[in-house]
Amino acid sequence: MPKIVDVEQYRKELLLKSAELFAEKGYADMTTRELAQGLGVSTGTLYHYFPSKAALFEQLVEEMCRQDVLLAKVEIDRGKTLTEKLKILGKFMTNREDSCIKQLFLWIDYSQYQGREELRRSQLFERVDRRYHQAVIEILGISDPSVAWLVVSVINGLILERLWCNEQIAIDEQMELLGKILTTYLQKNC
Numbered sequence: 492m493p494k495i496v497d498v499e500q501y502r503k504e505l506l507l508k509s510a511e512l513f514a515e516k517g518y519a520d521m522t523t524r525e526l527a528q529g530l531g532v533s534t535g536t537l538y539h540y541f542p543s544k545a546a547l548f549e550q551l552v553e554e555m556c557r558q559d560v561l562l563a564k565v566e567i568d569r570g571k572t573l574t575e576k577l578k579i580l581g582k583f584m585t586n587r588e589d590s591c592i593k594q595l596f597l598w599i600d601y602s603q604y605q606g607r608e609e610l611r612r613s614q615l616f617e618r619v620d621r622r623y624h625q626a627v628i629e630i631l632g633i634s635d636p637s638v639a640w641l642v643v644s645v646i647n648g649l650i651l652e653r654l655w656c657n658e659q660i661a662i663d664e665q666m667e668l669l670g671k672i673l674t675t676y677l678q679k680n681c
Contacts, residue, residue, distance in 0.1 A: 581666025
């Protein structure tokens with residue numbers, strides 16, 4: 492009797508396993524054959540689930556974003572004020588710092604490989620940015636879209652600083668400070 496496979500579950504398993512492979516070798520240096528080999532499947536099986544390496548990677552990025560938001564929301568919802576929520580987000584990021592840095596590094600590697608025009612066409616990072624932006628609005632309760640973009644930008648900047656080994660930056664402290672600054676700003680301007 493043939494094995495019954497939950498197609499969506501198996502696809503997600505392949506995606507999540509591929510994250511480690513991409514993190515080890517990078518997007519540009521990983522061939523589809525090496526990827527399939529690392530996943531323990533044939534290239535045919537890989538192409539059955541994903542039309543290309545780029546399609547697999549893009550779905551991986553979307554899945555990582557989805558999981559980031561879900562995991563962060565569980566933690567952040569414990570906070571009452573904006574400052575508390577941002578402090579919790581900072582601790583969440585600090586606890587997952589290695590993962591955040593690997594993710595950013597991978598996205599930069601992919602961006603270099605694809606080139607600016609291809610990135611514009613695929614709109615991958617535009618979709619991911621919008622999802623993070625929407626999560627900031629909903630989870631943190633920030634109604635001003637410009638303030639929400641500021642939070643997303645600060646998060647990206649902090650992770651980039653940590654990627655560059657800036658040990659003077661403590662993510663949780665910076666996020667708490669951002670909360671205090673934004674609370675004052677929002678009280679005066681909203």
